[in-house]
Structures are given as C-alpha cells and as structure tokens.
Amino acid sequence: MKDFLSPEISHQEQWKLIKRHLDYASQNSPFYKQIFKENAIDISAIKNEADFRRIPMTTKEELQQQNLDFLAVDYTEIIDHVTTSGTLGNPVNFMLNEADLERLAYNEYESFKIAGITKNDVVQITTTLDRRFMAGMAYFLGLRKLGAGIVRTGSGLPGLQWDSIKRFKPKFLVAVPSFLLKLIDYAKQHNIDYKNSSVRGVICIGESLLNEKLEDSALRKKIQELWNIELFSTYASTEMATAFTECEFHKGNHILPNLIYTEIIDESGKQAKNGEIGELVVTPLQVKSMPLIRYATGDMLMNIENNCICGRKSKRIGPVIGRKKQMLKIKGTSLYPQHIQEGMNALDISEYIIEAKKDDFGNDSVCIKISEEVLIKPAQIQEILREKLQIKLEIQQISASLLLQKKFPKESRKPIIFHDLRSI
Ligand SMILES: [Zn+2]
Incomplete structure (x- = not known):
C-alpha cells in the first residue's frame, strides 16, 4: 500500500x-x-x-x-x-x-x-x-x-x-x-x-x-x-x-x-x-x-x-x-447565482430556474422563472429578494412541466438551476 x-x-x-x-x-x-x-x-x-x-x-x-x-x-x-x-x-x-x-x-x-x-x-x-x-x-x-x-x-x-x-x-x-x-x-x-x-x-x-x-x-x-x-x-x-x-x-x-x-x-x-x-x-x-x-x-x-x-x-x-464566469453585473451590483439561490431557499421555493441574458445594450439581465404552482406571488418574491440583494429582478411564472424540462435536461447528473444564455 x-x-x-x-x-x-x-x-x-x-x-x-x-x-x-x-x-x-x-x-x-x-x-x-x-x-x-x-x-x-x-x-x-x-x-x-x-x-x-x-x-x-x-x-x-x-x-x-x-x-x-x-x-x-x-x-x-x-x-x-x-x-x-x-x-x-x-x-x-x-x-x-x-x-x-x-x-x-x-x-x-x-x-x-x-x-x-x-x-x-x-x-x-x-x-x-x-x-x-x-x-x-x-x-x-x-x-x-x-x-x-x-x-x-x-x-x-x-x-x-x-x-x-x-x-x-x-x-x-x-x-x-x-x-x-x-x-x-x-x-x-x-x-x-x-x-x-x-x-x-x-x-x-x-x-x-x-x-x-x-x-x-x-x-x-x-x-x-x-x-x-x-x-x-x-x-x-x-x-x-x-x-x-x-x-x-x-x-x-x-x-x-x-x-x-x-x-x-x-x-x-x-x-x-x-x-x-x-x-x-x-x-x-x-x-x-x-x-x-x-x-x-x-x-x-x-x-x-x-x-x-x-x-x-x-x-x-x-x-x-x-x-468566476457566472458573475452577474446588474446595475453596478456584482452578484453570483448562488446569492439568488440563497434568497430563494430562504423563501422555501425550490421550483425555479435562473436565466441570465444580455439585454440590447450588452448589460446582464436576469429572469427567475418559477413554477406556476409556487404559492407566493411573483411581486412578493421580487420585493423580498430586492431587500436581500439590493436589486430588482424579473420574475416570470411558467408551467410546472416546462420548468421540469429546463431544470432537469436529459443526460445531466444534477438539476441545472442557473442557465447562462449570455454568450448565445
Ligand atoms: Zn476544524
């Protein structure tokens, strides 16, 4: 040995x-x-x-x-x-x-x-x-x-x-x-x-x-x-x-x-x-x-x-x-997807994904897509996250089946919560 x-x-x-x-x-x-x-x-x-x-x-x-x-x-x-x-x-x-x-x-x-x-x-x-x-x-x-x-x-x-x-x-x-x-x-x-x-x-x-x-x-x-x-x-x-x-x-x-x-x-x-x-x-x-x-x-x-x-x-x-590559810069504030995840965990919401895109001006923009089965209202989630992260994030409801498809792509060993579409 x-x-x-x-x-x-x-x-x-x-x-x-x-x-x-x-x-x-x-x-x-x-x-x-x-x-x-x-x-x-x-x-x-x-x-x-x-x-x-x-x-x-x-x-x-x-x-x-x-x-x-x-x-x-x-x-x-x-x-x-x-x-x-x-x-x-x-x-x-x-x-x-x-x-x-x-x-x-x-x-x-x-x-x-x-x-x-x-x-x-x-x-x-x-x-x-x-x-x-x-x-x-x-x-x-x-x-x-x-x-x-x-x-x-x-x-x-x-x-x-x-x-x-x-x-x-x-x-x-x-x-x-x-x-x-x-x-x-x-x-x-x-x-x-x-x-x-x-x-x-x-x-x-x-x-x-x-x-x-x-x-x-x-x-x-x-x-x-x-x-x-x-x-x-x-x-x-x-x-x-x-x-x-x-x-x-x-x-x-x-x-x-x-x-x-x-x-x-x-x-x-x-x-x-x-x-x-x-x-x-x-x-x-x-x-x-x-x-x-x-x-x-x-x-x-x-x-x-x-x-x-x-x-x-x-x-x-x-x-x-x-x-490092997932760092988001939104209106001068730097954060990582994990910060958003921590906020969602505190709210006890697990049925969501985070999508990052570039807007027309080349700035990062983030949308949290939640299952329509989540009971807390999007506006309320937005407000609580704003208090925690100091920025206002877009929240969108999608069907539970679409969320499942996005969160568990075929052949992935684990759920994918953060979807980075900024380079696409
Ligand atoms: Zn120790």
Whole structure:
C-alpha cells in the first residue's frame, strides 16, 4: 500500500511533494513539457512558492481541447474513465490508473475521518456510483479503506432509501442536501418516523451549507429544523480528485495539504488575504495519470488562514460563492447565482430556474422563472429578494412541466438551476 503521508505534514514536507510533482509532470506529461519549453521554465530553478507562481495557470479549456496531452501514463494503464459534471459547457474526460484509485480511496478515507466516521459505522451512499461520476466511486473506495459498512442505494428512490435505512441502520448518509428534503417529504407522506431513525449525520455534496459570513445557509437551517441531524459540507471536483471537508465545528472545509496545494487568487492576480474572496487554483499532489499544475477551477471562495477550533493544522476554505464566469453585473451590483439561490431557499421555493441574458445594450439581465404552482406571488418574491440583494429582478411564472424540462435536461447528473444564455 502506498504511503500518502498525513494531512498534518509541515510546510517543508508539502514543498517536497510539490517539487516531486513538478519533476514528474515535466518528465511525463506532454502538455507540461510543452508549457515549460514555451515559457523557458527550468524546473530545477524553482526554489520557492514565488517561483512556482510564475508557472502559467492551466485552464479548463486547455484540459478540454488538449485532453490526451495531459495523460502522463500509457493509455492501457487507465482503469477508471470518468468525466467532469459539465456545469459550464461540455464534460471533460478524466482518467485514473491503479495508483490514482488508491489515492482517491485514501483521500476520501481522510475526508470521512474529518467528519468523524469510523470503521464501526454503516454509511448509505445515496449518490450515483456510475454515470461516469468520480465521487460516487470515491465514497465507496474511501469507506472500504476505512472498513465501514456500506449501503449502495444510488441516487433518487426515496422509498428504497427509507427501506435501506430500516434494514441496515446506517448512522451516516452521503447525500445532496436538497435530496434530504425529498426524503423528509416522503417520510411524512408514508408515516415513517424519520426523527427517530438510525441516521445521525450526512456527508453533503454539491450545495453550500454556509454563506459568505460562514453562518449556516438557509438550506442547512431548513433541513435541520425538520430533522435533527448533523450536516457536514464537502467540496470536491473531478479535476482536483480531492475533497475538502467540514469538521465538527462547521466553519469552513479543511484542506488535505498532502494531496493538494491551493492558492486563492484575487482579481489583481495576487494571493487573497485571510477572509478575502478569490478564485481557487489547485495543484493536486501525488496524482499519476493526469497531473495538473496551477489548475484554475473557476470557483470563487474565501481564504481562511487562521487555525480551526478543532486543532487541525490544515487551513480551510469557505463555501463556493459562485463560478468566476457566472458573475452577474446588474446595475453596478456584482452578484453570483448562488446569492439568488440563497434568497430563494430562504423563501422555501425550490421550483425555479435562473436565466441570465444580455439585454440590447450588452448589460446582464436576469429572469427567475418559477413554477406556476409556487404559492407566493411573483411581486412578493421580487420585493423580498430586492431587500436581500439590493436589486430588482424579473420574475416570470411558467408551467410546472416546462420548468421540469429546463431544470432537469436529459443526460445531466444534477438539476441545472442557473442557465447562462449570455454568450448565445
Ligand atoms: Zn476544524
């Protein structure tokens, strides 16, 4: 079994891993060989983080367009072929060999440990393990490494989820937070005593449980009002192949410094200060098949440098407040779709999508399309959002079936709430 060191490694030990990663990429990745050559970068001359930051960032477009150039091992070595979720454009192919699958297992093992899961617990995975989804497999492999009990129910099917909870008594679920609301609804309709079930905690993916002030988001509050369980936020992506996980204090997600080097870059291109928002740029460490260096994730989040109450040495990141490309500028106010979503969650409305377009003058314009079945009147929603966001947004009612079509496009692994039509 490979030794991935520990999340408690020192700064110097992490630097050694970065250097080793640079050497590996420069010898094995056709893409980075070319980048270093074009930019006259001598790897052996990189002595510190300031030198490291002179390496150009890698973009999602490069990963998409020159996909196979990123492959640093023989194609026949690849075991798992997956794709990114494709929230912004086409999904990107990603590949893992034996060593990467071991790393993925170790990564999730550490993530589950941060959330307090032990080998004595049973965990029910309510996300898909297939559909080219890396995370589903990662959960399974991580729990297997931990030695915990695993129930693979897959996504959807609230009836099967409750039947499995009754049969196998899981202490934890892995779930998308909004799916927990569906589970609660189903339990209420079918007289299931969900408040006294075996479930004590949920490892959550995909939706933020904190707002920018590191307070509980409307979604977390709503779930916990209905069901007294502990929710752990996690943040991850296919390209990072690394999870960032909340500890029991729920104030930002811990970084695993032995598996990933993170930078948070502000608008001027400098490292964001403590508490400031910037774009997360990552260098996943100890990856073999598709090593990335300074990969710009497009995710905007807060840099948290001060130590956590839990005593872990690792730094944390705040919740994703938006994607760089999704930033909306409306009448001089900048905001992200997540701000609108947070407002809609607070209003307890889930049947809606957000559409962004350019108006005739090239300015951003936003329309929130809600199902006609929503009981709150559009004018009232508009007023409440205006108080929260300081801008007046257009609200339009559409039929429930049209909304469903737009929100769940065929072949999507998750609902699409934000529809960016600005470049069309
Ligand atoms: Zn902590």
